[in-house]
Amino acid sequence: MTSSNAEFATRVLDWFDCHGRKDLPWQQAVTPYRVWVSEIMLQQTQVATVIPYFERFMQRFPTLMDLAQAPLDDVLHLWTGLGYYARGRNLHKAARLAVSEYGGALPETVDDLCTLPGIGRSTAGAIRSLGHGLPAAILDGNVKRVLARHEALAGDPAKADVLKQFWAVAEAFTPLQRTDNYNQAMMDLGATLCTRSKPACAICPLQDSCKGLHSGNPTQFPQKKRKSAVPEKSVRFLIRLNEQGQVWLEQRPAVGIWGGLWGFPEQTLDAPLANAVEQWPAFWHVFSHFRLHIHPAIERVSQDKTPVVNEASGQWVTLAPPPAALPALGLPTPVQQLLQRLQAQLESEK
Incomplete structure (x- = not known):
């Protein structure tokens, strides 16, 4: 030196x-x-x-x-x-x-x-x-x-x-x-x-x-990176509720966005929706490399006629009334936020 x-x-x-x-x-x-x-x-x-x-x-x-x-x-x-x-x-x-x-x-x-x-x-x-x-x-x-x-x-x-x-x-x-x-x-x-x-x-x-x-x-110094346009994507989160007040969550693939975490089934916005679906206001979630426009939709289903996207990678999850903790699973932030809102709505419906 x-x-x-x-x-x-x-x-x-x-x-x-x-x-x-x-x-x-x-x-x-x-x-x-x-x-x-x-x-x-x-x-x-x-x-x-x-x-x-x-x-x-x-x-x-x-x-x-x-x-x-x-x-x-x-x-x-x-x-x-x-x-x-x-x-x-x-x-x-x-x-x-x-x-x-x-x-x-x-x-x-x-x-x-x-x-x-x-x-x-x-x-x-x-x-x-x-x-x-x-x-x-x-x-x-x-x-x-x-x-x-x-x-x-x-x-x-x-x-x-x-x-x-x-x-x-x-x-x-x-x-x-x-x-x-x-x-x-x-x-x-x-x-x-x-x-x-x-x-x-x-x-x-x-x-x-x-x-x-x-x-x-x-x-x-140091030289700043040139900012490029941030891509935007839109997706529907299908929040399925059964008659017992349970919500269906699926584990995402191990690689990719939110790899290994649990979330809702996803659809494109042009996918058909059931008549009984309640749509919540869409919101943005910002990643480092793109922005995701999330459209939540609640679908209430009968236990014996439940449309499940992938039974092998999903489970029904019981939501305890707030302020009880959410299930001990890895959850992306927007999924966590939606589950908390869902907790509050189910409690208010009682």
Whole structure:
């Protein structure tokens, strides 16, 4: 490490000692497992959103073995509302692989960690440094932004050659001592000071050496992705109720949108509807790559004449009166919201 790189790390660590976040739930009773779960949950999700999910997850699955032995439905149930459900599926799959391939513990090397589903190079570096206390660089979105501005790194980091340059800078700056504190500090800097818009450059510990700041326009780094038109899709959610007040739910295929979660049968909007259907107002649900226009329709059916789309992958679910909890299944957020509304309507009809 050069003297300038060492000075960079020293300034970052000095700032962390005074201002870094040290009271987050996953920073207490630190284990590689707790770090791993937090890192997966924090992908594309705000810290404030993650905290209650992390705490509930740890209460139900306090160890990697507990997670590996649990049914996937239990995992996805606790993931409901957190979004990006492939993260939850991969977490469960990786826990089982860690048991079968690594003796029930997360490995220490970046290469070995990257063999587990859902763990990339940066997440592996976080687990190794924050969880195992061993040196490794990270390059999440916050760190990428800090380095891009400090070094005035041009180009789109989504491109392989540019990303390679980012990694070279990240590894050059990462110290061999106190790597855990340094990596946490870099994430904190990006989250609290070196933000996407209106960065707090005046109180940044790196302002003297920041090339992006000295350029007069630090927010030009890193290069922003061009926004493309967001596709829109429409679908009808068919909410089937039987005479016992039970609702029919089907488990979705393991891959694709909401893979492995439970929901209502779906139809195109031009599919014929029964005369007795009650239609609720349509609403939008926004994904990262498209918007879904959901049209809920309630169909009340007789038990002996129930039109079921796929008996092998569905079940009748009893809805207890509110404020009772919904069934312990993995549910997409809009399905959860519709079930809660249905709970309230059935209670009001009594």
